[in-house]
Amino acid sequence: MPDYSALMADWQALLARRPALSEPLRFWTAILEGWAAWKPPATPVPLHWTAEECRRRWERGLPLLAEATPAIAAASVEDLLGPVMERLAADGPEAAAALRRLALAWDEGEVAPAALLPAPDRDPVAFLQERFGLGSHLGAFLGPASLRPALETYLEAVRELPDGLWTRGACPWCGGAPAYGDLVEDGRRRLSCHLCGGAWIAARLRCPFCESWNSRDLVRLVAEELEEGYFIEACRACRGYIKGVDRRQRWNAGPPLVEDWGSPHLDLYAAREGYWRTTPSLAHLLPPDGEGDPT
Structure with a gap:
């Protein structure tokens, strides 16, 4: 277990x-x-x-x-x-x-x-x-x-995923949507699934939701609350977004689930900019005016 x-x-x-x-x-x-x-x-x-x-x-x-x-x-x-x-x-x-x-x-x-x-x-x-x-x-x-x-x-016994074999944005184990997207030490993008705990390498210039390769559709949102090394990547085509951290700058950042769940203020910012995520966020529990205690 x-x-x-x-x-x-x-x-x-x-x-x-x-x-x-x-x-x-x-x-x-x-x-x-x-x-x-x-x-x-x-x-x-x-x-x-x-x-x-x-x-x-x-x-x-x-x-x-x-x-x-x-x-x-x-x-x-x-x-x-x-x-x-x-x-x-x-x-x-x-x-x-x-x-x-x-x-x-x-x-x-x-x-x-x-x-x-x-x-x-x-x-x-x-x-x-x-x-x-x-x-x-x-x-x-x-x-x-x-x-x-x-x-x-x-x-637990089937977690070995050969490099380059899986190219989709969804989780290769359970099929769930990615919930976080790090940049790891070698500069590659790693997506994480909070449903089953899987993590896999994915293309940096591809939307993990609609899988668009059009680089003009991809944008980084800039929020005043963003600390150095953290980012929000969004797609203008499908309006999906994913948060992440560049571990070359934030080598001491926590696991993806911790960093994601611990930054609901960034989800609130992305939602106000008109972007969405299918994976759960405390921002989803806020009233329409975005104020109040989600618990």
Whole structure:
């Protein structure tokens, strides 16, 4: 099973650096504490494909979960899913009603953990919106918050990705959208997935969302709150954006998840500039005027 002690230590270090954000970031602290305490009654059996079996899927442009859905027992993730649903219900009466409908369907076995995973023919966030009326800004939280430990366990034996084999913006393991984009020590771009914990090298001059190669569509947003080495990359074509850090300048920056979750003020800036992200952000929990405590 994954060990989140190092991630928790990095998170606490970020909170110490940004004390003004410690209160709103309680939302993520609770999720990380849940991951660290995860002791499921049934642990997913890891995927044991050979390197060649993985390669064949990646050469076809398929993430591994497209043909290897994990058998995750509902009971094994309920201690993670339940609390985050309770916190999201505070978004308002409509959200609370939608989450009650989801909880009832879950309890009756009509919805399983696999419904929260991306698939070639299904967007889990769109499914939750269509089936239960749950807003996409809320539905995006459920998969990463509840399934991350189970997916890391399931995929731990198939993390070796040959250089240059995967060219898509989506995660090569679970198919999720990238949530953060570092520049690593050799100048290459590394995308990270918060759903399963995967990280992979991707083209710097390509939008990871619409996969446009038109360099004129790519822009860096400049916010007053940006510290040296941090950046927001956006695409004028699809209006998607991704935050990142240049680790050649910020060699002591934390893990991608920590840096992403710890900078909701940058998400708020990008949203005000008219850009979006499909992965969850505390900025999605703010009222329309952008003020208030998202927790």
